[in-house]
Amino acid sequence: MTSLGDKGSVQTQTKVLSQDSWTQVSCPCCVSKQVEPLVLIQLSDSVQPVTKRWLISLIETSKRHGGAALLAHPGEDECGDVVVVSAPRCTFLKATEDLGLCKKYHNEDMVAFSYHDRDNFSNVDDMQEFLTLAERQYIVKNELDSLQAQKKQRIPGIPEAPGVLEAWENICQKLVRAGVIKDIFPLHDQQRLNDLGRRWYSKKQIWGQPLDAIQSYFGSTVAFYFSFLDFYTWALVPPAFLGLVLTFLLPGGGGVVKEQAGEGAMEEDDDGPSVSGHMVQAVFSMLWSTLFIELWKRRSSSLSHRWGTLNLAERFAGPRPGFHGTLGLNPETGRLEPLFPEWQRQLRVGLVSLPLVGLLMGLVVLGMTCFYHGEALVQGFHQDSGSLFSGVLLYMPSMAHIVYTNMLGNVYHAVAMQLTEWENHREESSFQNHHTTKVLLFTFFNNFAVLFHIAFYKQDLPLLRKRLASMLIGNQLVNQCTEVVVPFIVDRFLSAPHKKEQEDDLEMDKLRAQRSLPPYPGLFAEYIELLLQFGYLSLFSCVYPLTAVLLLLNNITEIRGDAYKICKLFRKPFSAPVSNMGVWQTAFEVLGFVSVMSNCWLLLLSPRVQEFCLEGGISGKNIILVAILVEHVLILVKMVLAFMIPDEPDWVRIKREQIEFNSMQALGQQKL
Numbered sequence: 001m002t003s004l005g006d007k008g009s010v011q012t013q014t015k016v017l018s019q020d021s022w023t024q025v026s027c028p029c030c031v032s033k034q035v036e037p038l039v040l041i042q043l044s045d046s047v048q049p050v051t052k053r054w055l056i057s058l059i060e061t062s063k064r065h066g067g068a069a070l071l072a073h074p075g076e077d078e079c080g081d082v083v084v085v086s087a088p089r090c091t092f093l094k095a096t097e098d099l100g101l102c103k104k105y106h107n108e109d110m111v112a113f114s115y116h117d118r119d120n121f122s123n124v125d126d127m128q129e130f131l132t133l134a135e136r137q138y139i140v141k142n143e144l145d146s147l148q149a150q151k152k153q154r155i156p157g158i159p160e161a162p163g164v165l166e167a168w169e170n171i172c173q174k175l176v177r178a179g180v181i182k183d184i185f186p187l188h189d190q191q192r193l194n195d196l197g198r199r200w201y202s203k204k205q206i207w208g209q210p211l212d213a214i215q216s217y218f219g220s221t222v223a224f225y226f227s228f229l230d231f232y233t234w235a236l237v238p239p240a241f242l243g244l245v246l247t248f249l250l251p252g253g254g255g256v257v258k259e260q261a262g263e264g265a266m267e268e269d270d271d272g273p274s275v276s277g278h279m280v281q282a283v284f285s286m287l288w289s290t291l292f293i294e295l296w297k298r299r300s301s302s303l304s305h306r307w308g309t310l311n312l313a314e315r316f317a318g319p320r321p322g323f324h325g326t327l328g329l330n331p332e333t334g335r336l337e338p339l340f341p342e343w344q345r346q347l348r349v350g351l352v353s354l355p356l357v358g359l360l361m362g363l364v365v366l367g368m369t370c371f372y373h374g375e376a377l378v379q380g381f382h383q384d385s386g387s388l389f390s391g392v393l394l395y396m397p398s399m400a401h402i403v404y405t406n407m408l409g410n411v412y413h414a415v416a417m418q419l420t421e422w423e424n425h426r427e428e429s430s431f432q433n434h435h436t437t438k439v440l441l442f443t444f445f446n447n448f449a450v451l452f453h454i455a456f457y458k459q460d461l462p463l464l465r466k467r468l469a470s471m472l473i474g475n476q477l478v479n480q481c482t483e484v485v486v487p488f489i490v491d492r493f494l495s496a497p498h499k500k501e502q503e504d505d506l507e508m509d510k511l512r513a514q515r516s517l518p519p520y521p522g523l524f525a526e527y528i529e530l531l532l533q534f535g536y537l538s539l540f541s542c543v544y545p546l547t548a549v550l551l552l553l554n555n556i557t558e559i560r561g562d563a564y565k566i567c568k569l570f571r572k573p574f575s576a577p578v579s580n581m582g583v584w585q586t587a588f589e590v591l592g593f594v595s596v597m598s599n600c601w602l603l604l605l606s607p608r609v610q611e612f613c614l615e616g617g618i619s620g621k622n623i624i625l626v627a628i629l630v631e632h633v634l635i636l637v638k639m640v641l642a643f644m645i646p647d648e649p650d651w652v653r654i655k656r657e658q659i660e661f662n663s664m665q666a667l668g669q670q671k672l
Contacts, residue, residue: 022086023060023071030088035071036128039140041083042183042515048157049079051180056083058147058171066150068143084187087140092127093118095139099577102308102659103130110655112311112663134219134575137186141574144184145321147171155180168338170321186572188514192217193567201563209559211303218566219575220307224300225523226559228581231299232530233555235292239537239548242284246545278606282542282599283634289538289592290638294645297585301648304579310652311659312579320428322421340424349434353419357438360412361445367408368449371401405446412442428576433583436524440531440587447532451540455598459605461543468544472536476554479529520570526562527584534588538595542602596638600631 022035043052056074061067069091075082087095096103097115104122105111113121123129127136149165155178157163162178165171175181196217199210209230215223304310318337325340374397382390416438425431454464533551541547566573603609604627613623648656 022073025071025088027088027090030090032089035073035086036136037073037084037086037187038133038137039085039144039184039186040514041085041144041181042185043081043083044179044182045081047081047180051155051157052078052080052083054156055175055180059083059085059144066148068147070140070143085140085144087136087143089125089127091143092131092136092139093124095142096131096135099139099142100312101135101577102305102311110305110308110310110659112659114663132216132219133189133192134186134215134217135577137572138219138574138576141184141186144172145170146318149174168327173321183515183519185514185519186574188572189217197563197567201560201567209563212306215307218573220304220309220578221575222523222566222573223307224303224578224581225526226563227299227303228296229526229530229555229559229562231296232292232534233552233559235288235295236537236548236552236555239284239288239541240552242281243541243545243548246281278542278603278609281545282603285538285541286592286596286599286634286638287641289534289595290641291645293585293589293592294642294647297580297647298645298649298652300580300585301652305652305655307577309577309579310656311663312577319426320431322431323424323426325424340426345423345425348423353423353438356415356419357441360408360415361442363408364405364442364445364449367401367404368453371397374400409442409446413439416442429578429582436583439524440528440583443528444531444535448535448539452598455540455543455602455605461602461605464540465543468536468540468547472544472547472550475532476550479554480557514571517569517571520566520573522573527581531584531587531591535591538591539598540602542599593635593638596634597631600627600634603627 025031041055043055052074056072058066059068059070059072061069063069069088071086071088073084073086074080075084093113093115096113101113102110103113106120106122108122111121118124121130131139147170149167149169149171152167153165154160155163155165155175158178158180165174172181172184196210196213199213209226211223211227211230214226301310318335323338323340325338327336328339329335330337330339378390378393378397382394416435420431420435420438423434425434451464451467454460454467533555537547537551604623610623613626618626646653
């Protein structure tokens with residue numbers, strides 16, 4: 001049984017669990033007086049005791065005999081609907097090697113862990129010091145997900161039709177489909193969670209975040225998000241300062257643009273920003289986005305080394321639970337597992353997924369076109385009739401477009417998930433990256449298509465400025481309500497009676513109480529919000545210089561609001577070890593390049609810039625040629641800057657190469 005470090009915290013969690021009911025282990029190094037409950041399997045209320053006993057025996061059985069080699073506890077009794085799971089020391093250590101995690105060696109260097117060389121690593125006898133809580137819980141979940149039927153068999157206590165396991169079928173997925181397992185989630189350590197909350201989102205902590213404590217408790221996936229949010233918020237200070245200067249200190253910084261009566265041509269009034277102000281804001285936005293991304297890469301690689309995820313080896317691990325194929329030997333690992341040809345996956349992506357995604361994005365354009373056409377018809381009808389009925393009809397195109405967009409978004413999300421499942425990706429990270437990319441394309445298209453249409457098709461800068469300001473202010477108000485006000489009301493008023501009941505009932509099972517919390521929705525919506533912010537800032541800030549100011553004010557409360565939600569309002573999520581933000585980092589880089597083209601052409605459309613060019617005798621054709629030249633020069637400058645700033649500091653590069661060299665040496669010694 002696994003050894004423990006924080007005995008008081010563990011005793012708080014295990015006081016309702018009899019230590020005698022845990023799996024008895026035969027390995028001397030795995031024996032322990034106390035077992036730390038890590039993961040809870042919530043079963044159906046109608047599950048048969050024979051089915052529960054079969055599942056527990058499968059969890060306890062060694063891997064050699066088709067089990068998970070974990071520790072199981074039946075909960076309050078054998079007829080209950082929960083199974084609590086932990087892991088012995090040997091299972092933790094072998095999984096650490098399989099994942100490619102780096103741990104401290106006896107000389108304090110971070111080295112890729114090797115089970116055969118385990119005695120030379122620090123704290124290898126204390127799993128709570130050697131592995132973080134998030135890593136231990138993820139290893140348990142990973143071992144449960146790897147359970148596969150060795151042969152065709154029948155699940156005890158389940159009718160024959162849904163209760164037949166085919167050979168090499170994933171057992172946990174089968175039990176979920178059969179209605180035996182309702183949910184699997186990691187357990188909170190309430191004492192550690194309260195300590196983290198006081199350091200993280202309390203009133204005493206104003207600046208900075210305890211990133212190492214976040215990584216230890218919630219895992220590197222969550223820690224990378226909050227580290228990026230913190231880094232991004234601080235990076236907003238320079239563009240926010242520049243926006244204030246251009247808006248309030250330069251003459252006419254408000255950037256008011258008006259139409260000449262009777263001509264429809266746009267002109268900036270005497271209070272409009274100067275040509276130099278437009279150019280400074282546009283060039284600064286492009287350079288700032290490049291420096292921000294490159295410096296974040298360096299920060300990310302430093303954190304990855306510190307958290308031991310610099311040398312992950314996911315492609316050598318077992319396939320994800322949903323992966324299927326023809327049973328055979330993996331040519332890289334020699335293990336027996338489902339195999340699926342890469343060329344078939346590429347064909348599915350290229351010939352089916354891409355055309356369908358393109359078709360659905362075309363429906364976004366169709367909806368936008370119908371919206372503008374319907375709006376023009378309704379406005380013409382209202383001008384002719386001027387009745388109350390026609391006035392009400394003015395709102396119909398907007399309402400219809402909102403309903404259409406929401407319905408299309410729901411359909412697209414379902415189609416994107418089905419397509420990604422059908423593509424049959426082996427690794428979990430590959431599955432998540434392809435699914436995220438699909439949703440990102442639609443989200444970007446859905447949110448920015450209208451702005452690009454206003455800017456480059458209608459060429460209406462006043463409308464663009466108004467639309468951008470209304471979207472920013474509206475989104476920030478909604479965000480503050482959902483991120484701060486609603487969580488506060490739910491926690492303080494709606495959940496208060498339930499919490500008081502838990503405090504009064506000293507015998508209440510703390511493990512069962514966590515089932516009442518909703519599952520954590522994940523970080524997808526949070527990253528989408530940051531990506532949209534970055535898009536508004538990098539693509540259109542030269543039109544509305546106060547963009548960065550509004551984003552900065554929002555993100556100061558966003559950090560604490562997100563921390564409060566994940567600590568207080570949801571179940572603890574599983575968190576896989578990751579070395580960076582994955583596809584999200586690529587998305588921010590792509591937006592940085594798009595911002596060059598956007599800012600160049602927005603600058604060209606500025607009436608004062610056009611007037612300045614005409615006064616200099618530059619024809620319209622030459623203006624376009626100059627804009628293209630400037631665009632290419634700025635793209636070249638971005639590429640040069642990205643090349644000159646290494647993605648990782650020299651000391652991280654040296655450490656990474658040392659890890660690779662030591663891994664090669666350890667492999668050679670194992671062969672000898």
